[in-house]
Amino acid sequence: MARMKFLLDSDRCIECNACVTACKNENEVPWGINRRRVVTLNDGKPGERSVSMACMHCTDAPCAAVCPVSCFYTTADAIVLHDKDLCIGCGYCFYACPFGAPQYPRIGNFGSRGKMDKCTYCAGGPQADNSEAEFIQYGANRIAEGKLPLCAEMCSTKALLAGDGEVIAQIYRERVQRRGYGAGAWGWRTAYRETVAI
C-alpha cells in the first residue's frame, strides 16, 4: 500500500489560495471551517514565503493519541480519519496538533464546539464510500474513486503535491536538484519524523 503524504514546495507556492477554494468547494466545507489554509511568513519583506497547510496525516498522529474517545483511525494508505459520530468536541486534538488542522463549527464556549472537522485527504469517513451520509459529514471521497486530493490536483504551480510519500519525495528531490535550491518539505519532520534527503 501507498503511504499517502502532502508535500509543500514553498519555493513554488504563490499564495493563490486555489487549494483552499478547491477544498472548500469539493467538500462543501461550511463557513468558518478551513481544512486547508495558506500562511505567509515574513509577509511583504525580502524572502517572503507562503505555505499551504492542512492536516498532514501524521505518522503516530498526536490527535489520535490524545483523543479521549478514540475516534480516530488510520486507513491502509496511512490517511488519518475520524468518526464524527463518536467525536464529543472536546478540543483536545486542536491542542495537540502541531499544524492547527482540527476545526470546529463554533467557538465552543461551554463545550459547544460541535463535531471536529479536518482535512480527510479527500478520503471521506467511516460511512459507505461516496454515500450521501459520507458526503454530508466528511465531504468528497476522491480516494475511493482512484483520485488524489483536489487541493494538490488543482495547484497551479504544483507547489502542493499529494500522493505516495516515496513518489512525491522523488519529484521534489529532482526539482531541487534541477533548480539548485529548496527549502525542504514543509512540516515533514514534525509530521513524519523524516525529511526529504536531497
Next chain:
Amino acid sequence: MKIRILALFAVLMMGAALPAFAQGTAREPSVADEMAIQSLLTGNPVHGRITIPDQRAANLIQPQGREWREFHNVTLAWVGGIAVVGMLAILTVFRMVRGRIPIEGGRSGRTIQRFNVFERGNHWMVASCFIILALSGLNLTFGRHVLLPLVGPVAFTEISHWGKMAHNFLAFPFTLGLVFMLLLWIKDNIPNGTDIRWLKAGGGLVGHGEPESGRFNAGQKGIFWITVLGGAAVAVSGYMLVFPFFFTDIQGMQLSHIVHSIIAVLMIAVMVAHIYIGTVGMDGAVEAMTTGQVDLNWAKQHHNLWVEEEMAKGRGAAPPASAKAAGAD
C-alpha cells in the same frame, strides 16, 4: 530537546547537501525559512499572516502540541494513576492496621450541633458537584482505556458527551459552593499552635491518644485549604478551558489544561481520603454532615477544645426572657 537537535541536524544537512547539487546557482535560504528554522529550534511556533478571519490559523506549526501530548498521555496518566490508586492502597493498609476508628468509651447518647443546615447543604452541593466533575474528568484521561473496552464506542461517546456537558456546567455551583465554604469556615481554619501539636502527635491516626483540637484539626484545615486554594486554581484554569481562546492563545490553553488536570487529580486523591475518614473510616463522623448532630463523646474525643468552647457559650448565655428560675412554679 531531541526535536531541536534533529531540526538542527536537518538544517546542517540541508545546508551541506544543497550546494553540492547547486552547480553554481545556489541561493541562500530565504529569510522566512531562517525565521521558521529559528522558531523551531527555539521551540516557538512558526507564525505568519493569514487572509481568513480565524487568526489562530496563522500559526503554521506549534511544536508545543507534542509536549502537551506527552503531558496528557504520559505524565498526567502516571501522576493521576499513582495519586488515586496510591491513595486507595494507603487507605486499605490503614484500614487493615488501624481498623474503623471507634468512639472511645462508646456513644454518650447526647449530641451537639456541629454543622447547621446551610453548612451541610453547601457541603453536599460542593461534594456532589465534585464527584461528578471528578468522574467525568477522570473519564477524559482514563475512560478510553478503562470504560471504552467495556461499553463499546457508541455508549462511551454518549457517556463522555454527557460527562463533558455536566463537567462544564457543574463548574458553576461548585465554584459558588467553594466561595460559601471559604466564608463559612475560614475563621475556624486559621493555622495555630494547636495544629503543630496535633501534627506532632500524628493526629491520633498513628499511635495512641488523640491530641487536642479546636473545631477543625490540622488535617481538616489541610482539607479546607486544599479545597479552597486547589478549587480556586482548578476553577480559574477550568474557566479558561470552558471559554476557549477567549482569555488566551493555544499555549495558554495547553497550560490551563496542565494546571487544571494535575491539581484536579491530586485533589481527587485527597478527597478519597476525606470521604473515607468521614464515612466508613471513623465511627460517629458521618453524622456531622448528615443530621449535623454529633455524639458528645465523639466531639470530646476529636475536638475537645471546640466542645469546651461550645459548652462555655451555653453556660455564659443569657437565659431567654421567658425563662423562670428553677422551682418557681
